[in-house]
Amino acid sequence: QVQLVESGGGLVKPGGSLRLSCAASGFTFSDYYMSWIRQAPGKGLEWVSYISTGGATIFYADSVKGRFTISRDNAKNSLFLQMNSLRAEDTAVYYCARDRPTVSYWGQGTLVTVSS
Amino acid sequence: EIVMTQSPATLSVSPGERATLSCRASQSVSSNLAWYQQKPGQAPRLLIYAASTRATGIPARFSGSGSGTEFTLTISSLQSEDFALYHCQQYNNWPGTFGQGTKVEMK
Numbered sequence: 001q002v003q004l005v006e007s008g009g010g011l012v013k014p015g016g017s018l019r020l021s022c023a024a025s026g027f028t029f030s031d032y033y034m035s036w037i038r039q040a041p042g043k044g045l046e047w048v049s050y051i052s053t054g055g056a057t058i059f060y061a062d063s064v065k066g067r068f069t070i071s072r073d074n075a076k077n078s079l080f081l082q083m084n085s086l087r088a089e090d091t092a093v094y095y096c097a098r099d100r101p102t103v104s105y106w107g108q109g110t111l112v113t114v115s116s
Numbered sequence: 117e118i119v120m121t122q123s124p125a126t127l128s129v130s131p132g133e134r135a136t137l138s139c140r141a142s143q144s145v146s147s148n149l150a151w152y153q154q155k156p157g158q159a160p161r162l163l164i165y166a167a168s169t170r171a172t173g174i175p176a177r178f179s180g181s182g183s184g185t186e187f188t189l190t191i192s193s194l195q196s197e198d199f200a201l202y203h204c205q206q207y208n209n210w211p212g213t214f215g216q217g218t219k220v221e222m223k
Contacts, residue, residue: 035211045160045203045214059211095159101207102150104171106159 002026002105004096009110016086016114022079022096022107030054030074033100036081038092039109046092049081050100064090086114118142118206122215128223135191137218139204144184148208151180151189154201154217163202164189194220 008020020036035050049070050059058070069082079096091114096107119142129135139149147167152160162171164180167187177192191198199222204215 044216045205047211047213050211101148101210101212102162102165102205103152103160104162106161109159 002098004098004105004107006094006096006107006110009094009112011113011115012086013116014087014114017082017084018086018112020081020083020094020096020110020112024077024079024096024098027098029072029077032098034072034079035097035100035103036070036079037095037097037103037106038090038112039095040089040092043092048094051079083112086112088114090114118145118209118213120204120206120213120215122202122204122218124218125216126219126221128221129194130223131194131196133194133223135194135198135220137189137191137202137220139182139187139189139215141185141187141206145206145208147183148206148212149180149182149187150205150207151178152203152205153198154203160203191220 003025005023012018036048038048039045048061051070067085071080093109093111095109097103098105121140123138149167151164153163154160163174163178168180179190181188201217201219203217206212
């Protein structure tokens with residue numbers, strides 16, 4: 001069955017960096033667009049970034065453009081999100097997600113807390 | 117950006133009753149609207165797409181309607197497992213935007 005397992009979250013100071021990873025299994029990873037979607041405490045969902053099957057097409061929300069970088073390794077069935085210059089407003093649970101334009105498969109989420 | 121507004125923020129309903137949730141788009145999204153259910157500590161689950169099509173395995177008590185800017189999710193007879201947070205998502209302009217959510221709580 002489809003599994004998406006995120007890792008790499010944690011507590012970081014403002015201005016710091018984190019790298020999130022998502023290990024995928026149960027499907028042909030290279031056939032699917034992949035996304036990162038986040039949910040700040042008490043807030044709605046926000047689509048942060050997506051990447052096409054081969055990586056040629058990438059989207060970033062305006063709120064993270066220039067600070068976050070999405071990438072994938074199809075040989076290792078893995079998705080990544082490099083987050084730099086983190087701000088308090090980046091505090092959220094980050095979900096790895098498959099499918100478009102709606103999401104049928106989500107990871108369990110990893111919590112990123114940006115605080116001094 | 118298309119802004120999605122859900123109402124009410126919280127809906128108090130007794131088990132067995134009908135629940136009606138609303139989602140409004142700031143501009144037309146045609147029928148490109150999805151609904152998700154999210155329970156505490158869990159990821160969202162896709163319920164409805166294309167405004168009215170149930171996703172695989174979703175019970176018939178969940179139904180969606182609407183087009184353009186006004187959408188409704190109806191749960192015909194609330195079960196205990198239906199008390200949760202519900203999100204709408206427009207994907208007319210992909211990747212789309214989500215509403216702030218409606219919490220369905222037990223009355």
